Amino acid sequence: MVKAKAESEKCCTTSEHFALPDVAWAEELAKLSWALAHPARVRIVRLLLNRTSCMCGEIVEEMPLAQSTVSQHLKILKETGLVQGEIDGPRVCYCINKDAMAKLKKLIASL
Amino acid sequence: MVKAKAESEKCCTTSEHFALPDVAWAEELAKLSWALAHPARVRIVRLLLNRTSCMCGEIVEEMPLAQSTVSQHLKILKETGLVQGEIDGPRVCYCINKDAMAKLKKLIASL
DNA sequence: GTTGCATATCGTAAATCGACGATAGGCAAT
DNA sequence: ATTGCCTATCGTCGATTTACGATATGCAAC
Numbered sequence: 001m002v003k004a005k006a007e008s009e010k011c012c013t014t015s016e017h018f019a020l021p022d023v024a025w026a027e028e029l030a031k032l033s034w035a036l037a038h039p040a041r042v043r044i045v046r047l048l049l050n051r052t053s054c055m056c057g058e059i060v061e062e063m064p065l066a067q068s069t070v071s072q073h074l075k076i077l078k079e080t081g082l083v084q085g086e087i088d089g090p091r092v093c094y095c096i097n098k099d100a101m102a103k104l105k106k107l108i109a110s111l
Numbered sequence: 112m113v114k115a116k117a118e119s120e121k122c123c124t125t126s127e128h129f130a131l132p133d134v135a136w137a138e139e140l141a142k143l144s145w146a147l148a149h150p151a152r153v154r155i156v157r158l159l160l161n162r163t164s165c166m167c168g169e170i171v172e173e174m175p176l177a178q179s180t181v182s183q184h185l186k187i188l189k190e191t192g193l194v195q196g197e198i199d200g201p202r203v204c205y206c207i208n209k210d211a212m213a214k215l216k217k218l219i220a221s222l
Numbered sequence: 223g224t225t226g227c228a229t230a231t232c233g234t235a236a237a238t239c240g241a242c243g244a245t246a247g248g249c250a251a252t
Numbered sequence: 253a254t255t256g257c258c259t260a261t262c263g264t265c266g267a268t269t270t271a272c273g274a275t276a277t278g279c280a281a282c
């Protein structure tokens with residue numbers, strides 16, 4: 001760690017005044033980050049990324065969570081746009097929204 | 112129990128079984144993502160990235176939040192390792208932990 | 223229609239978050 | 253030591269999250 005005892009050079013060279021980062025930008029990144037802010041959702045996303053798509057039931061089997069809990073996490077992932085699901089008969093097939101994933105990666109990378 | 116295989120050709124084309132994503136890996140990414148899961152924390156991180164460092168008071172000035180609330184967000188950012196603060200006299204100087212930022216970017220990029 | 227399966231939603235409880243004011247603690251100058 | 257400033261922590265509140273079982277909904281087959 002950097003030791004800053006001389007108060008003027010390494011630390012707090014603060015005469016310049018920066019504008020606030022764009023609030024909408026921050027909210028967008030916060031929303032996408034929040035989608036991944038729970039280990040179960042990260043694992044679901046990884047699971048979907050390793051497959052072309054996945055049934056809800058298969059996800060439930062892989063997770064140590066009740067079906068209703070997994071369904072709630074999937075709902076969150078859908079609301080943030082990271083995941084989309086299409087009805088396939090009596091089941092629902094989930095897959096990653098590549099555009100949303102790209103956007104998340106771009107936002108993080110541009111930090 | 113996946114019994115339907117005849118009717119689903121457009122969807123769920125995977126019969127292979129993937130191992131669970133690493134749980135620890137998921138928890139690590141979830142923790143870092145959670146640090147950015149609030150617009151105020153995203154703005155703080157951006158603010159710090161645009162400067163070499165920043166006093167707590169300057170952050171408070173830029174945010175429409177009370178000082179105690181900003182301090183709480185800073186505590187969260189410190190706990191996740193994204194930000195580090197050093198005491199500089201009666202003030203505290205915050206700056207980005209570049210290693211943690213790189214780790215976050217790497218984890219997201221490797222999704 | 224009914225049955226059976228897969229998923230979503232409801233209801234609820236415990237835990238956590240986010241916000242604030244008030245207060246405590248630390249440091250420098252007096 | 254006292255004062256004054258800056259930051260952290262405490263206490264509290266309401267809102268949200270997370271978890272579960274129970275129930276409802278939707279679809280296909282019978």
